[in-house]
Amino acid sequence: xxxxxxxVLTDRLxxxxxxxxxxxxxxxxxxxxxxxxxAVSYKQWKTEKGICIETDGLIINYDEQExxxxxxxxxxxxxxxxxxxxxxxxxxxxxxxxxxxxxxxxRLENGLFSEEGFAVIDDSKSALIVDGQIRPRxxxxxxxxxxxxxxxxxxxxxxxxxxxxxxPMIPRYALxxxxxxxYKYTEASYLKLVDDFKKEKVPFSVAVIDMDWHITxxxxxxGNGWTGYTWDRNLFPEPARFLSRLHEDGLAVTLNVHxxxxxxxxxxxYQDMAKELGVNYENEEPIAFDFTDARFREIYFKYxxxxxxxxxxxxxxxxxxxxxxxNMEGVxxxxxxxxxxxxxxxxxxKRGMIFSxxxxxxxxxxxxGFSGDTFATWRSLDYQPFFTANAANxxxxxxxxxxxxxxxxDKSDELQIRWLQFGVFSPIMRLHSSxxxxxxKEPWNQPGEYREIMDRFMRLRHRLIPxxxxxxxxxxxxxxxxxxxMYFDYPEDERAYGLNxxxxxxxxxxxxxxxxxxxxxxxxxxxxMFVPSGRYYDLFTGISYNGDxxxxxxxxxxxxxxxxxxxxxIPLESEETISNATNNPTxxxxxxxxxADGCFELYEDDGISDxxxxxxxxxxxxxxxxxxxxxxxxxxxxxxxxxxQDLLIQNRKISFVIYGLNEDCQVQKYESTYDxxxxxxxxxxxxxxxxxGSIRIVNAMLANNDILDDIFxxxxxxxxxxxxxxxxxxxxxxxFAKNDNNFWDILEELDAPSVLxxxxxxxxWCC
Numbered sequence: 001x002x003x004x005x006x007x008v009l010t011d012r013l014x015x016x017x018x019x020x021x022x023x024x025x026x027x028x029x030x031x032x033x034x035x036x037x038x039a040v041s042y043k044q045w046k047t048e049k050g051i052c053i054e055t056d057g058l059i060i061n062y063d064e065q066e067x068x069x070x071x072x073x074x075x076x077x078x079x080x081x082x083x084x085x086x087x088x089x090x091x092x093x094x095x096x097x098x099x100x101x102x103x104x105x106x107r108l109e110n111g112l113f114s115e116e117g118f119a120v121i122d123d124s125k126s127a128l129i130v131d132g133q134i135r136p137r138x139x140x141x142x143x144x145x146x147x148x149x150x151x152x153x154x155x156x157x158x159x160x161x162x163x164x165x166x167x168p169m170i171p172r173y174a175l176x177x178x179x180x181x182x183y184k185y186t187e188a189s190y191l192k193l194v195d196d197f198k199k200e201k202v203p204f205s206v207a208v209i210d211m212d213w214h215i216t217x218x219x220x221x222x223g224n225g226w227t228g229y230t231w232d233r234n235l236f237p238e239p240a241r242f243l244s245r246l247h248e249d250g251l252a253v254t255l256n257v258h259x260x261x262x263x264x265x266x267x268x269x270y271q272d273m274a275k276e277l278g279v280n281y282e283n284e285e286p287i288a289f290d291f292t293d294a295r296f297r298e299i300y301f302k303y304x305x306x307x308x309x310x311x312x313x314x315x316x317x318x319x320x321x322x323x324x325x326x327n328m329e330g331v332x333x334x335x336x337x338x339x340x341x342x343x344x345x346x347x348x349x350k351r352g353m354i355f356s357x358x359x360x361x362x363x364x365x366x367x368x369g370f371s372g373d374t375f376a377t378w379r380s381l382d383y384q385p386f387f388t389a390n391a392a393n394x395x396x397x398x399x400x401x402x403x404x405x406x407x408x409x410d411k412s413d414e415l416q417i418r419w420l421q422f423g424v425f426s427p428i429m430r431l432h433s434s435x436x437x438x439x440x441k442e443p444w445n446q447p448g449e450y451r452e453i454m455d456r457f458m459r460l461r462h463r464l465i466p467x468x469x470x471x472x473x474x475x476x477x478x479x480x481x482x483x484x485x486m487y488f489d490y491p492e493d494e495r496a497y498g499l500n501x502x503x504x505x506x507x508x509x510x511x512x513x514x515x516x517x518x519x520x521x522x523x524x525x526x527x528x529m530f531v532p533s534g535r536y537y538d539l540f541t542g543i544s545y546n547g548d549x550x551x552x553x554x555x556x557x558x559x560x561x562x563x564x565x566x567x568x569x570i571p572l573e574s575e576e577t578i579s580n581a582t583n584n585p586t587x588x589x590x591x592x593x594x595x596a597d598g599c600f601e602l603y604e605d606d607g608i609s610d611x612x613x614x615x616x617x618x619x620x621x622x623x624x625x626x627x628x629x630x631x632x633x634x635x636x637x638x639x640x641x642x643x644x645q646d647l648l649i650q651n652r653k654i655s656f657v658i659y660g661l662n663e664d665c666q667v668q669k670y671e672s673t674y675d676x677x678x679x680x681x682x683x684x685x686x687x688x689x690x691x692x693g694s695i696r697i698v699n700a701m702l703a704n705n706d707i708l709d710d711i712f713x714x715x716x717x718x719x720x721x722x723x724x725x726x727x728x729x730x731x732x733x734x735x736f737a738k739n740d741n742n743f744w745d746i747l748e749e750l751d752a753p754s755v756l757x758x759x760x761x762x763x764x765w766c767c
Contacts (some may be wrong), residue, residue, distance in 0.1 A: 004064065008143075011056040012148045013159045014074070018067050027135075030126035030335055031362040032145075058148050065140055069629030074118070078150040081116040089114035094394030095387065097334075098357050099401070100321070100372035103408075104379035109360075111393030112160055117150035121160075121361055127331050133294055134336065136328055151491035153393075158479040160395050167364040167397055169476050171351050172607030173252045173314075173582045174368060175614035176205025177458050178400075181441075184670055185210045186235045187242045193442075194249050200443050202455050203462045203580045207251045208317065208430070211258060218266055222286075223412045227261035229304050230268045243312030250580030252314040252356055259337065260322040266438040269303040291336035292328040301344050316341060317370065318356035335359040338366040338477035349610050358396060367398040368428055376405025376433070378412075381419050382500070382515040388426055389485045389503035392563060399482025400428035404441055407434045413450045414517060414557055416441070418525065420454055421560045422513040424461045425505050427483055453558055462578040466571040466585060466602060472504035473603040473612065482506050486530055495530040495550040502529045508568045508600070510536075512553055512561040522759045523552040523717050527561060535566040535595045535702075535767060537659040542678030543705055544660055544767040554759040555756040556717070564591070566660070567598030569623050574653065582607070587653040592625050594660035595702055599624040604647055619647040632701050634661070636683075648765045651687040658683070660699040670695060679703040705766040708736055724752060728760075 001022040004648035007015040015035070017024055026042040028034075029181040042055040050063040050071070057078065063071035072085040083089070093110030112119050123141045128135045145163065149156030161167065178191070190207070197204060213236065214228030214388035231239045246253050263270050265284030274281035276299050290296050305316065318337050338356050342365070355368050363369070371387075374380045388399050403423035404416045423429045433439035440446075443454045471482040480488070484504050501513045512527035519526070530622040540559035553561045564570065583675050584604045592598075609615035622639040641648055645683040658681040663674050665681060672683045683695060711732050715725045729748065735743035744764050747757055 003066075004062075005033065006053065006060065006062070008040055008042050008053065008055060009145075009163070010057075010159050011040055011042075011055040011150075011151075012076075012155070013037075013163070013648055014055075014058065014060065014146045014148075016067070016072070016146060016301075017141065017143050017166045019139060020066075021139050021141075023139050024135065025128065027128040027130055027524055029123055029128055030134075030331075030339075031121065031123050031360070032126075032163055033129075033362075033365075034163060037162060038191040074146055074148060076117050076148045076150055078152075079117050081118065083118045083120075083146070083148070088120070089116040089118055091115075091119060092393050093390060093535055094361075095358055095391035095399075097359070097394050098370075098372035099374045099380075099384075099387070101375075102372070102380060102383070103375040103377055105383050106387075108387075108390070109348050109394070111390070112147050112156050112395075113149065113151075113393055118146065118148045121145040121147070125330050127328065134292060134328065134331060134339075136330065151487070153488045153491060154480060157392070157395055157481075161364075161479040164362045164395070165365045166477055166479065166564065167395060167481070169351065169369065169612055170353050170367050170398065171252070171314075172465065172469055173205045174353060174428065175472070176429070176580070176582045177203060177461050178206040178208055178432075180208030180210065180402075180430055180432040181435070181439075182210045182212075182406075182433070183435045184235065185209070187237065189648075190242070191245060192270075193249070194246070196442065196444060197580075198249075200455060202443050202458045204458070205250070205252060205462070205576050205580055205582050206430070207246050207252065207253045208432070209255050210317075211256045211319070213255050214309070215266070218264075222264045222266055223261055225259045227264075227289075228267070229257070229263060230266070240311050247312060250582075253312060254315050254317050255308065255313055256317040256319050258319050258321070259289050260320070260333075261286075263287040263300075263304075269307070273299050273303050290327050291333060291340060292326055292331065297340055305341075305344060306551060315345060315353045315355065318354055319370070320357065326510070332359055335363075338363065343571075346610065351608050351610050351612075355400065356430050361394055364395045364397060369396065369399045371399050372400045373406040373434075374402055376407060376409030376439075377414070378415055378516060380405055380409075380413065381422065384505060385422055385428075385501045385513040385515065386499075389483050391577075392481040392484035394486065395481070397475055397483060398427045400430045401426065401429055402432040404433065407433060407436070409438075411438070413447060413515075416446070417450055417453050417557055418514050418560075420457055420681070422515070424457045424464070425509075425511045425513070425560075425562065428460050429458075442593050449557075459575060459578060462582065463572040463575060463589075465582050466573055466588065466604075467506065467508070469607075470571070470601070470603040474507065476612070486510070490530075490532055493530070493532070496532075496590050499528065499530060501527045505562075508564055508570050509539075510563045512563075514555060514560050518557060521753045521757050522554060522714070522755050523719060524759060526552040526554045529553050529561060531563065532565075532763070535593075535660075536563040537566075537593050538563055539570075539591070539659075542659060542680055543710070544679075544703070545765050546767050547765075549765050551762070552758055552767075553762055554714075564593045566593050566595030567601035567625065567627070568593040569598055569625060571600065571623065574655070584647065584649055585652070586649055587655075589655045589657050590623055590638075592656060592658045594625075594627055594634065594658055594700070595629070596625075597626050600749065605644075606647070617644050617647070619643040619645070627700060628703070632699055634658075634665075634697040634700035635694050636697070637687045638692055640692035648690075650690070652690045653687055654685050654689055656683040656685070656695065657681070658697075661697070662699070662703045664701065665697050665699045668696045668698065677706075702767070705763070707766060708732060709764055710763050710766070711760060714763075716755075718756055720753065720756060720761075728752065 005017040053060040059075040093108040216225035289359040486496040515527035530550040531547040570591040573585040
């Protein structure tokens with residue numbers, strides 16, 4: 001009887017099983033949904049100590065005994081590092097269940113990658129899924145998956161998704177701004193909030209109604225009101241009317257549920273559910289929550305989810321905080337809720353979505369992730385960019401945080417703005433806070449310039465949706481989360497490692513979140529960034545950089561560094577057409593970075609169905625740029641859209657916004673304007689290219705930064721003596737007038753604050 005089984009799934013992914021009774025598992029599990037990989041070639045032979053298996057990427061030596069550190073080892077051919085059984089290596093880590101009560105870093109679970117190039121996913125204790133039902137493992141042995149992908153992070157992640165299931169797309173509306181607050185709203189006060197956002201001209205797409213939608217003050221014989229399923233009609237007298245009004249305003253709606261206490265006698269649906277489940281309703285016997293019970297799930301969904309979804313609820317916020325034990329040993333109730341809620345949300349070809357905490361490897365199948373109730377502190381903000389990007393190491397690409405913090409902390413307008421800026425460039429932009437009356441996040445309640453910044457960034461979030469939605473599709477199609485650590489794209493550059501606040505935002509942008517207070521001398525915040533080789537443009541300032549450096553980049557509270565490489569293309573919805581609804585836009589601003597060729601394929605669909613899975617109901621529009629620097633000619637264009645033509649927006653207005661061209665450039669046939677400060681050329685073509693076409697720009701030379709102007713701005717802003725300002729600026733004027741400019745060397749020798757010199761030194765990397 002064989003007690004072990006070794007399955008070579010890819011040349012660098014191996015399943016290793018040891019069962020004393022020889023009974024192996026072939027059914028799907030909580031983690032693993034597929035083991036049918038394409039055939040892979042390998043060699044196997046007997047050795048003096050057991051067997052050896054060799055693939056193109058691995059050498060496996062095994063003594064054919066119970067797994068041990070002495071008897072089982074795997075060597076990676078790429079780097080010659082060897083793993084022995086039970087070794088973890090210096091893992092790059094993945095993510096965590098929650099950030100509840102966190103004030104900074106938390107302990108993370110292991111991910112798929114390590115410094116040594118290997119990692120293990122342990123599936124030994126996860127339950128089985130048989131005919132859609134959860135079943136415990138009868139005989140628990142060892143069932144692990146060895147990933148030996150070295151620094152091929154993309155290859156390792158693709159293998160993981162093949163093993164555990166793809167990361168599905170989320171509805172388009174989820175990419176807009178979410179408004180959430182733990183607050184006792186009424187129908188009238190919430191609708192006033194919606195109207196106030198309209199007056200502010202700030203869109204949001206998801207209305208989150210926290211637990212006070214339901215009755216919370218209950219007779220003590222029932223316990224407390226934390227769990228509830230009946231609308232509080234003192235607050236919402238006509239729920240269907242309320243939900244209908246929100247939908248009329250273009251909003252999707254989610255309700256919060258804490259399901260742990262089950263359904264009790266005061267709930268509107270209690271008697272019907274009790275009858276179907278055989279519970280003594282005359283004595284108001286509680287209906288216990290038990291998601292391991294298929295019959296309970298069926299009745300629960302019928303009388304709660306389906307009923308309220310028919311009323312107008314779009315998806316559910318599952319706020320499970322009651323531990324990891326269920327009526328089935330080893331099965332986490334959170335996983336049960338995530339799994340079955342998500343599957344149920346996909347009824348009738350609807351695109352599924354829930355909002356819940358992370359429940360272990362494979363949780364990417366159940367977006368969106370709720371990271372819990374964090375402290376409103378700089379320490380919390382400082383950790384979140386790393387936490388969000390690092391989750392890609394376990395395939396989890398859709399965290400939603402309480403942007404601007406949930407509770408505690410000290411009031412800081414600057415902190416709130418920096419957090420919001422990160423939120424706009426994160427997977428989900430959800431403002432949330434406690435009921436503390438001093439926690440105010442409405443834009444119109446912000447002082448002075450902070451109101452304008454908040455308005456501008458929240459509008460930008462909706463403008464970004466065409467780009468982000470395309471990235472969501474690519475995350476599904478190509479198995480690569482939109483937000484990820486920089487080493488995913490630059491694995492061989494050591495500078496891409498150890499970055500806490502920089503990350504890739506799709507395939508066109510690099511973002512540096514500023515997570516610390518402004519310096520009192522430079523009056524700017526800073527973020528340490530690695531900028532790869534090439535020419536890059538800051539989308540907010542227009543400054544261009546010669547890449548291939550790592551260092552601090554400084555920004556005022558108005559912006560953060562958001563960089564696009566030459567040849568990059570980003571489709572934005574026009575600010576004039578953004579709204580709460582996130583439909584395919586009727587006007588696009590196509591942002592292009594001069595200096596190289598590039599293309600971008602805009603993806604569009606109906607935004608709410610699962611038809612994207614088999615390619616139905618999809619529209620693809622290729623946007624491209626060709627820049628011949630030698631001939632000083634640039635062509636930008638749009639190819640005729642392919643796919644479902646019913647999705648094509650007729651008479652869509654289009655503008656091209658091109659970064660980095662000299663003001664002497666000339667556009668043929670179309671009118672254009674030029675912004676000298678940001679070096680951007682804007683060409684309005686209305687709907688002329690809606691079905692394909694191109695534009696030629698001649699004298700398309702690259703612009704140079706106005707370094708002296710930038711130096712002046714930094715000095716003008718700085719809190720230093722006027723004499724020192726003048727001294728530094730005069731040196732700059734003198735040195736930049738020479739061919740052999742020594743300004744940067746002279747700067748290093750000056751008796752000036754180090755932070756000021758560092759802020760100026762950033763300009764040394766400019767083109």
